[in-house]
Amino acid sequence: MALVEVRNLSKIYHLGGEEIRALDDVSAEIEGGEFISIIGPSGSGKSTLMHILGCLDSPTHGTFSLDGTEIQNASRAEQAKIRNQKIGFVFQFFNLLPKLSVLQNVELPMIYSGISASERRKRAMAALEMVELQNRTKHRPMQLSGGQQQRVAIARALVNNPKIVFADEPTGNLDSHTGSAILALFKRLSEEGRTIVLVTHDPNIAARTTRRIEIRDGKIAEQVDETLAGLKPR
Amino acid sequence: MNIFNAITIGFKEIWAHKFRSLLTMLGIILGVSSLVAMSALITGMENGMKESLVQMGGIERIRVEDQDIPPYQSHLADQAVGNTVNDVYALQQSAPLLRAITPEMRTRNATMTRSDKRFSSWNFVGTWPSAIEINEHTIEHGRMFNEIDDENARNVCVIGTAARDALFGSPEELGREINPVGEQINISGEIFTIIGMFKHYESEQEAKKRELAKSQPPPDPSTVQRSRGRSGSRSSGGFVWGYKNSTVYIPLNTMWLKFRAATGTENMPDPRLSQITMKVRDINQLEATIQQARNVMMITHRGIEDFSFQTQENWADQINSSIRNARMSGGFIAAISLLVGGIGIMNIMLASITERIREIGIRKAVGATFSDVFIQILVESMVIAVVGGIVGLFASEGIVRLLQMLSPTENTPVITVDAMVVAFAFSLVVGILAGIFPAMKAAKLDPIQALRYE
Known part of the structure; x- marks a missing residue:
């Protein structure tokens, strides 16, 4: 069974009596270990799809399962637990807590999973080593460059060892050089066996992933699997 | 979390x-x-x-006071005798629910003098030795007068510290405590011997203040000494304390013979008491005790209800x-x-x-x-x-x-x-x-x- 199975997913907003279909009957599958991008112009519904897959939002119709759990049946508390244990988020604007140190930011998800202080520290240090920021632990986010902040956010996303990482325009707020370094980091993590879903509007970034799902007007427009086409090694 | x-x-x-x-x-x-x-x-x-x-005897204390004869008995007015010492004897005999009982006879116009110093007590009372217990007094120097002093109507008195302060000087003014026992004073023309003095009554607060003042060096003599009020700063306490400290007790018979001659009939001074003060044995039986005392007094007063009972319950309430x-x-x-x-x-x-x-x-x-x-x-x-x-x-x-x-x-x-x-x-x-x-x-x-x- 696939890690994520999406079946006939719809999300409908009502805005002033008008019905807006942000997602319209979307079905897709994501296998464990895939490096995949969801691409589409702004307003296409790609963020809505990511939010639903990340258990931050719930669909109007349709079902989807994550790691064998039917999410549409889960309570809010169960969804919070899934976000905590199985999902990691990387955002465009980093979304680090400015009052906490780098180390405390990385420890944050573990506070909500009830892990002891010493274990938290150990695992946070290991995650920071993975993104090569082990000597910036005492700094505040504001004292770091954008690229470094994004790496802290990646360390935070990985620290609870999630099944899947969602990255929403992770390079959107970085210069092209730093952005490219971050993409290289994602590539490396993917090669280590992590499942990564990159949400972007930029075809150049999407081109660096092994599979692309293109969304337009809430519908899946095209799925390109370059491994199947033999263009890229899996 | x-x-x-x-x-x-x-x-x-x-x-x-x-x-x-x-x-x-x-x-x-x-x-x-x-x-x-x-x-x-x-x-x-x-x-x-x-x-x-508590200083005024607590709620166990009951006073019997004069009362106007009720209208339906007004035709008996000339037979009314008022509260006398006979009532006290009767109550002692026939009201076992009372623990202690004492007659009190007061006069308002007694002036105590010693050389050029004068003192008028608010609480100048002729009474029995048992008054000391009923009114919660403590003797500091000397003794209370006894039955023999009363029997013989001796000119002896027991005074409170306010009288001592006014007639002999207060410890604050003199810097030492005067023991007036054995001294003689003049009360409205009669020579009395002081045989005892009560302790100084004061609230805890006052006592603390006094202790504090004692431990501090005495005031600079160059500053003008002034006395606030009649008997120095010691009487600046509450009403109850000032009232108790100004107490002067003399034997009941002395009061009757020496101070009541003017108000009596031609051959006998006025025998009426100002009040009868008593204490109940058990506060839970206050009602029963009053009823018992009333029954006794209705007999001695020949059915004329010219007396009333005052408890301190109202005060407590x-x-x-x-x-x-x-x-x-x-x-x-x-x-x-x-x-x-x-x-x-x-x-x-x-x-x-x-x-x-x-x-x-x-x-x-x-x-x-x-x-x-x-x-x-x-x-x-x-x-x-x-x-x-x-x-x-x-x-x-x-x-x-x-x-x-x-x-x-x-x-x-x-x-x-x-x-x-x-x-x-x-x-x-x-x-x-x-x-x-x-x-x-x-x-x-x-x-x-x-x-x-x-």
Whole structure:
């Protein structure tokens, strides 16, 4: 069974009596270990799809399962637990807590999973080593460059060892050089066996992933699997 | 997230906004300390009032006083004899529910003089030796007069310290205590020997003040000495203390023969007593005791009801009701100030969560549940209230001192543990109530909207 199975997913907003279909009957599958991008112009519904897959939002119709759990049946508390244990988020604007140190930011998800202080520290240090920021632990986010902040956010996303990482325009707020370094980091993590879903509007970034799902007007427009086409090694 | 983490985060959040938190806490600090201080003042007042009640014989004391003859008996007016010592003998014989009984005969126009010094007592009484027990007196020097002194109508007296101070000089003026026992004084033309003196009666507060003054060096003699009031600063105490200290007791027969000759008939001085004072054996049988005494006196008065019983129950009730009223109104005002403090907390928590919408979104995105966020905000509000409450308990001590400085009272305020517990519990409840609404609001936030919030 696939890690994520999406079946006939719809999300409908009502805005002033008008019905807006942000997602319209979307079905897709994501296998464990895939490096995949969801691409589409702004307003296409790609963020809505990511939010639903990340258990931050719930669909109007349709079902989807994550790691064998039917999410549409889960309570809010169960969804919070899934976000905590199985999902990691990387955002465009980093979304680090400015009052906490780098180390405390990385420890944050573990506070909500009830892990002891010493274990938290150990695992946070290991995650920071993975993104090569082990000597910036005492700094505040504001004292770091954008690229470094994004790496802290990646360390935070990985620290609870999630099944899947969602990255929403992770390079959107970085210069092209730093952005490219971050993409290289994602590539490396993917090669280590992590499942990564990159949400972007930029075809150049999407081109660096092994599979692309293109969304337009809430519908899946095209799925390109370059491994199947033999263009890229899996 | 466990509760310990939540408390830690709460303290950090407060520390991050020190000034704002302090201002918010101030409402709780003032509320708690005014509640405790108010209770302390009232408890002090209550103690003072009860102390003076005990000094006046407590609630076991009953007085029998003259009363106008009721209208339906007015035709018997010329047969009425008033309260006399015969009633006292009869009551002693036939009212076993009474523990002690003493007649009192007063005169208002007795003036005591010694060389050029004069003193008029408010409480110049001819009585029996048992008066000392009924009226809660203690002899400091000499002795009380006895039955033989009374039998022979001797010119002896036992005085209070106010009489001593006026006639011989007070310890404050002279710097030493004078023992007047054995001295002779003139009372309205008769020579009396002082055979005893009562101790100085004063409230705890007065005693403390005096102790303090003693330990300090004597005042500079170059400054002008002045006496405040008739008998120096010692009588500046409450009415009860001043009244007791001015007591002068002489034997009943002496009073009758020497001071009542002018008001009697041609061959006998007026035998009517000013009052009969008695104590009940068992306070729970006060009603029965009064009934018994009434029955005895109805016989001696031949059915003419020209007497009435005065208990001090009214006084005790009055104390209780005035203390209850003071507590109610004081507590109400202090509770309102605590409530205002709680509104301050709620206000600041609402401002705080608006500032932190994005933070709450991030926390939710990484796995904080509804209850995690709810508990965190509620604990922050409680931490402000609890810290404010604890500081308020310490501050109440200072407020009590401040109030004492502004208006020195007779009664030492007493900070009770009860008041502290109630005030602290109240601050805790206020903290919880103030936190619930903001915590609910924060916990309900939609993570996506919170993350997008600028």
